[in-house]
Amino acid sequence: MSLPLLRVAVVGHTNTGKTSLVRTLSHQRQFGTVADRGGTTRQISAIRLGTAAEPLVELYDSPGLENAPQLIETLEELPGQRHDGPERIEQFLADPELVRRFDQEARVLELMLAVEVALYVIDVREPVLEKYLDELAILALGGRPLLAVMNFTASSDSREQEWRSALARVQLHTVLAFDAAVRDPMTERRLFEKLGSMLDGFGPTLARWTDHRQAEEKERQSGALQAIAEMLIDTAGLRREYALTAEAERALQLDEIRCLTRQREQACVESLLALYRFGRDDYRDAELPLVDGQWPDAPLDPHTLAHYGIRTSRHIGAGAGIGAVFDVATGGLSLGAGTVVGGAIGAGAGIVRSAGERLIERARGRGRLGVDDAALRLLAWRQLSLLGQLIKRGHGSPDPLTPAAESRWTRERLPGALARARLHPSWSALNDGPVDEPGRRTASTRLRQALAQDLTELDTPTPRKDGAGTGHSNDHSGIV
Numbered sequence: 130m131s132l133p134l135l136r137v138a139v140v141g142h143t144n145t146g147k148t149s150l151v152r153t154l155s156h157q158r159q160f161g162t163v164a165d166r167g168g169t170t171r172q173i174s175a176i177r178l179g180t181a182a183e184p185l186v187e188l189y190d191s192p193g194l195e196n197a198p199q200l201i202e203t204l205e206e207l208p209g210q211r212h213d214g215p216e217r218i219e220q221f222l223a224d225p226e227l228v229r230r231f232d233q234e235a236r237v238l239e240l241m242l243a244v245e246v247a248l249y250v251i252d253v254r255e256p257v258l259e260k261y262l263d264e265l266a267i268l269a270l271g272g273r274p275l276l277a278v279m280n281f282t283a284s285s286d287s288r289e290q291e292w293r294s295a296l297a298r299v300q301l302h303t304v305l306a307f308d309a310a311v312r313d314p315m316t317e318r319r320l321f322e323k324l325g326s327m328l329d330g331f332g333p334t335l336a337r338w339t340d341h342r343q344a345e346e347k348e349r350q351s352g353a354l355q356a357i358a359e360m361l362i363d364t365a366g367l368r369r370e371y372a373l374t375a376e377a378e379r380a381l382q383l384d385e386i387r388c389l390t391r392q393r394e395q396a397c398v399e400s401l402l403a404l405y406r407f408g409r410d411d412y413r414d415a416e417l418p419l420v421d422g423q424w425p426d427a428p429l430d431p432h433t434l435a436h437y438g439i440r441t442s443r444h445i446g447a448g449a450g451i452g453a454v455f456d457v458a459t460g461g462l463s464l465g466a467g468t469v470v471g472g473a474i475g476a477g478a479g480i481v482r483s484a485g486e487r488l489i490e491r492a493r494g495r496g497r498l499g500v501d502d503a504a505l506r507l508l509a510w511r512q513l514s515l516l517g518q519l520i521k522r523g524h525g526s527p528d529p530l531t532p533a534a535e536s537r538w539t540r541e542r543l544p545g546a547l548a549r550a551r552l553h554p555s556w557s558a559l560n561d562g563p564v565d566e567p568g569r570r571t572a573s574t575r576l577r578q579a580l581a582q583d584l585t586e587l588d589t590p591t592p593r594k595d596g597a598g599t600g601h602s603n604d605h606s607g608i609v
């Protein structure tokens with residue numbers, strides 16, 4: 130049996146963030162028009178929330194109320210049952226002259242009679258003025274339960290307490306702080322639970338919706354971590370060869386590595402934005418680090434790395450001037466040195482073998498290029514911090530994304546799964562030749578787990594282990 134559809138009106142004074150709230154609750158960035166002035170929304174428009182199989186909730190955005198003091202006087206003058214609010218509204222709506230005079234308000238009142246419940250959105254930076262209390266009195270005539278939603282509670286000039294006590298004095302006790310700019314699954318869940326407790330018969334509908342949301346959230350996060358993991362595996366295993374005698378070919382291959390890395394990172398950014406239903410447009414006015422959906426600085430640029438405090442490889446050698454790209458062939462490692470370095474850091478046979486393979490390449494007169502650890506750490510950090518912000522970003526948020534200040538990726542070793550990926554060019558989809566899909570899948574699953582852990586710690590700076598200087602403990606970048 131299908132569950133009853135719950136219709137919810139979003140009402141309130143003009144410019145309080147009603148449309149922004151609908152955007153955030155529906156995760157639809159494109160819904161309606163949002164602007165910092167009154168009278169932006171002129172018509173009622175609806176959006177459905179539900180599972181693929183059934184609609185569960187219908188949210189109605191409405192024009193802002195602007196003329197409550199005059200309207201309340203008009204409503205009081207109407208004949209009829211003094212205590213029958215809905216009847217009074219029907220009388221008002223039946224009078225074309227009044228509907229023309231109060232056209233915005235008339236649309237809202239008509240909506241109030243058509244829904245089961247309403248969210249009254251408040252800009253808590255405003256003082257509690259008489260006109261807002263008039264609005265509440267008018268809306269109460271509709272006979273539908275009202276949940277007061279306090280927007281802008283994160284603002285420094287919030288008057289939340291003032292509003293709470295004023296609302297209690299007019300018998301409005303169901304109140305929730307919910308900033309439209311912030312997406313917090315717990316508060317969102319609480320909002321729907323509150324609605325459930327205010328209404329008879331909609332508990333199962335709302336429970337189905339909140340469970341669906343929770344599952345969707347989990348799936349989205351896992352998809353995002355997979356996108357980051359695959360981008361890192363592709364980049365870690367990226368290789369280009371060149372003839373040792375052909376300097377021009379080397380420069381060309383380096384350019385290609387830079388270009389591929391940048392494109393691969395951009396593809397990852399776009400996957401994350403799409404998963405969280407944001408678009409490139411969200412970055413148009415952003416200052417750092419995304420401009421128009423792209424990171425403004427190429428990840429392999431040594432200046433970028435220096436900017437983020439990441440030390441580049443000490444084995445870059447001749448590559449130092451051209452970016453954090455390792456080049457064993459020109460880095461001057463002999464077979465002995467390769468073995469010693471591999472052994473000294475305890476990285477195991479893989480690295481020694483890998484270094485050995487490159488030396489064999491060298492004997493063939495070929496050099497190989499790839500992406501440095503420092504660049505990989507930067508890539509991981511940028512994507513994780515982007516994900517961290519997307520998770521918390523409300524679709525009604527007007528603010529641009531800003532980069533996280535610091536992360537453990539700037540100072541700790543690569544997770545095992547990524548270090549291994551570096552030794553397996555066959556896991557990378559950026560090389561010519563067939564991709565070892567099973568290997569890539571296993572590495573991606575492992576790396577995703579490591580990234581999930583990092584994500585939970587994103588906001589918690591990791592204490593420095595070495596207690597000194599830069600805090601970078603990974604000093605073997607570039608030798609793989």
Ligand SMILES: Nc1nc2c(ncn2[C@@H]2O[C@H](COP(=O)(O)OP(=O)(O)OP(=O)(O)O)[C@@H](O)[C@H]2O)c(=O)[nH]1
Binds near residue numbers: 145150164167193281
């Ligand atoms: N920082 C911040 N800004 C918000 C928030 N909610 C809304 N805004 C901004 O407030 C302004 C008004 O938002 P709207 O969603 O258009 O408000 P509205 O109530 O639909 O306005 P009308 O349709 O004109 O009645 C816009 O500039 C929004 O970006 C919020 O939670 N935080």
Ligand SMILES: [Mg+2]
Binds near residue numbers: 170
């Ligand atoms: Mg609006």
